[in-house]
Amino acid sequence: MADLSLFSNEQIAALLSALPDPAFILTRSGRYAAIFGGTDSRYYHDGSSLVGKSISDVLNQEKAAWFQAQIAIALAARGLHVVEYPLAGDDVKGVGADGPVETIWFEGRVQPLEYQVMGEDAVLWVASNITASKKLEALLRMQSETDALTGLANRRKLMSGLTEHFELFARYKTPTSVLIFDIDHFKGINDEYGHLAGDKAITTTAQVCQRELRAADFPARLGGDEFVVLMPHTDADHAMKISERLRLKIAEALLELGTLGKGATISGGLSEMIAGDTSYEEVLKRADDALYLAKRNGRNRIVRHRAN
Template identity: 50%
Template structure:
């Protein structure tokens, strides 16, 4: 019997992933396994401390909520979360990964109380590599391959998110749609490779004029869109004018082999309470076509 118990404890200690026993009140009751310092930090010092003793309040509250929900539902639950050594008191100088770790937490309620409390078993599996790969695939799915700007798919997703935000909080939202004037002539004269260089340069020029929260997307061909959260129509028009002047003032000699100027035409719209996403986009499109018909190299706003 004693040998069987010793074997069982040895087997548990050899588990590759750390297994925590956490009480309903958020106390670390026990820790088993997870001793590979390439993937985990040694959290044995956490035993007998509570979540709020070692974690920032917001993080501790989240873990406690997950524990209590699992106990309430009485079933296995799976969550994903990020945690780094700097987030846990006592791990700052411990041996283990330097970067933030992404975990898959598998939480199972225990049938019997532990030290007078209901409790869960929390298995923390390091999924950092998988998470990085997923994020990389997500970025690739949202990015225009040529310019590095976001693509139309990302624009539509962002519009949906910002539209929902507008309905709740009424934060202003504006949209610029612009394209390159007579760009076919660039491709015809200099070739498509040179034309691609021009598109990349214009993307970089525009990005430098935008805030971090703004979203530049290649809408298709030589057409681009800029989504501007928390921006009214007046400010959006001012930005569109800066983009127009920036492009018009640039000499594309490096890209094309000779001095050459390119202009853009732009339409600008802003979201109204009775709007749908389609109407916001249509007004910006209408402004773009009006700018084209007005001689190009200009910005037209369509308030309604």
């Protein structure tokens, strides 16, 4: 602990004013009693005009209520309370077009004070701009969940989505269908036309999925030339119509490439989550079995697995 007797009041005030991050003294009722620091002009504006105002004067009702709740939590805990929170332009009253274009993220370190301020319990709230680290975190998360070649969800993200929707099905019996498909004779494409042609077939297939499927559908690249489409809130009858349309559109797009001889087609297997399933793996297994039947029955078709 620093010996403050070594510093004059003026020096202490100067030290507080020099803090790069802003430090707010906030009362239990949400009044700004004092503001120190915030000198890093890359991230912060002069907040001196806030002194004397209430949080509800500055922020919209929902956000103001959240801040007051965090103050109450810190005071009840009687110790440091750390939170992360976003602030967007429409969270702040009166800024209009002058507000931030994008959401800004902060880490708040909220420490109860041992004395009252303006007749109320109070906290010291130090706010640090963490937008850059949040953007990096989002980028790394996206990269970890996205297939580099196609831009679709990768296997890891697919399994997460299947888990989530299976839990919804198990709880609410929400109809959900799963399509597995791959490109017919894909090895022959690679062998005859080269791996670049194979990659082009894969990326073209992915682009058709992104263009033709509904916003709620979840296409993913399982690996190689194999794809999975998760169709939430969709029974097998409806999913079959979607799958057939996708099959035809992919065949058209691959034919238009003009580099795959007579073109290429897809074969797929379709299954629906059913009562008695204990995991999404059972749904995938049925869809994979149906894909095998589609291959055996001549390819260029979607086969629906029908429960016994």
